[in-house]
Amino acid sequence: MRRISVFGATGSIGESTFDLLMRQGGPSAYRTVALTGGRNVARLAVQARALRAEIAVTAHDECLPLLREALAGSGIEAAAGPAALIEAADRPADWIMSAIVGAAGLAPGFRALRHGTTLALANKESLVTAGPLLMAEAARHDARILPVDSEHSAIFQSLLGEDLSAVETVTITASGGAFRDWPLDRLAGATVAQASTHPNWAMGQRITIDSASMFNKALEVIETREYFGISPDQIRVLVHPESLVHALVGFRDGGMIAHMGMPDMRHAIGYALNWPDRARLPVARLDLATAGSLNFHNPDPVRYPALDLARQVMDIRGLAGAAFNAAKESALDAFVAGRIGFIAMASVVEATLTQLSAGSALGNPATSLDNVFQMDAEARRIAEGIMAERKV
Numbered sequence: 001m002r003r004i005s006v007f008g009a010t011g012s013i014g015e016s017t018f019d020l021l022m023r024q025g026g027p028s029a030y031r032t033v034a035l036t037g038g039r040n041v042a043r044l045a046v047q048a049r050a051l052r053a054e055i056a057v058t059a060h061d062e063c064l065p066l067l068r069e070a071l072a073g074s075g076i077e078a079a080a081g082p083a084a085l086i087e088a089a090d091r092p093a094d095w096i097m098s099a100i101v102g103a104a105g106l107a108p109g110f111r112a113l114r115h116g117t118t119l120a121l122a123n124k125e126s127l128v129t130a131g132p133l134l135m136a137e138a139a140r141h142d143a144r145i146l147p148v149d150s151e152h153s154a155i156f157q158s159l160l161g162e163d164l165s166a167v168e169t170v171t172i173t174a175s176g177g178a179f180r181d182w183p184l185d186r187l188a189g190a191t192v193a194q195a196s197t198h199p200n201w202a203m204g205q206r207i208t209i210d211s212a213s214m215f216n217k218a219l220e221v222i223e224t225r226e227y228f229g230i231s232p233d234q235i236r237v238l239v240h241p242e243s244l245v246h247a248l249v250g251f252r253d254g255g256m257i258a259h260m261g262m263p264d265m266r267h268a269i270g271y272a273l274n275w276p277d278r279a280r281l282p283v284a285r286l287d288l289a290t291a292g293s294l295n296f297h298n299p300d301p302v303r304y305p306a307l308d309l310a311r312q313v314m315d316i317r318g319l320a321g322a323a324f325n326a327a328k329e330s331a332l333d334a335f336v337a338g339r340i341g342f343i344a345m346a347s348v349v350e351a352t353l354t355q356l357s358a359g360s361a362l363g364n365p366a367t368s369l370d371n372v373f374q375m376d377a378e379a380r381r382i383a384e385g386i387m388a389e390r391k392v
């Protein structure tokens, strides 16, 4: 029986993964090793019982008593904290879903690779912050990373049987987020609630806000570069309000292969779960006659400054991705807490990168995860300082 673990099981991707696992036979089809979550331990316990997991882990120590209580009598182990997450990743599994949000997802996924596992990677921050390290670790242990971000699953599928050297361009699409059609002068006053609604996809709050600011697409451009080794000048972004075409790969003979489907993450998750097979998945089928028309346009750099920042990050490479992501997470925390406005997020990230560029470390290649975590901490400290001094 295939052994599986899900990191971030109680989130948006985690719940969709759980849904597919249950539909595909649940505990009679999979041996569940570990499920992890955050404060929602009641839900984590329900999932752990349903899949008869060996262990359930909450990220928060103070949630452990409640998790224990919720698992009482089940025989399922309970644990808490970052060290317990690593310990759970150290339990061999054949397929692991990496769906913790933010840089916190890097260490468990990285650790899992040493067991030669297949890592279904939703946590895009892993590739943004430590792409070369992660890919090298996978190669060293003969482990496989399968992309779960919809655009990257789409590129992966469009490249099946193709020679990478024949690729001219890779285009990922963006819905444009909650404020796509807002007049620019209203963006400064955008609220957290307004930024937390997505026109097409149902996702966690953080990635939804990142979609409105296009920081999500900025991360995905870097993710494309790191996962596929495509050079930055070959990577394009198109705003596509319908979110039905997820990515397009252009080849040197002028042909282009597009991947299409309804915006439902269970496609990309199910693809990674069943790869290399294609299983019957419970996603709605795209009817192009009903869709009627598909629209595309280039993103406006004034509306979406995050995309230019991603270009800068790719030019510097090294530890710049870790700094970029950490500054973005700090700015996002501050926006969600009401400490800064919506458009200030990009200013905070830009100012953090500028300040870090004055030193030399930003372009240094990461030689270990510790390098990445140090840069992450440094960038958060600088971003907090910038916000405290109200420089933005």
Ligand code: NAD
Pocket: 007, 008, 009, 010, 011, 012, 013, 014, 036, 037, 038, 039, 040, 059, 098, 099, 100, 101, 102, 104, 105, 122, 123, 124, 125, 148, 149, 150, 201, 202, 203, 204, 205, 206, 207, 265
């Ligand atoms: P979410 O906020 O809905 O869920 C995050 C999960 O991680 C939860 O289980 C939460 O408890 C856990 N978590 C949060 N902080 C943690 C920490 N510090 N330590 C350990 N666990 C922690 O997020 P999501 O929308 O499911 O996104 C998960 C990842 O997948 C992100 O990296 C996101 O960018 C990526 N992704 C999501 C979607 C989507 O449709 N939601 C699409 C593509 C990629």
Ligand code: MG
Pocket: 149, 150, 151, 220
């Ligand atoms: Mg995506």
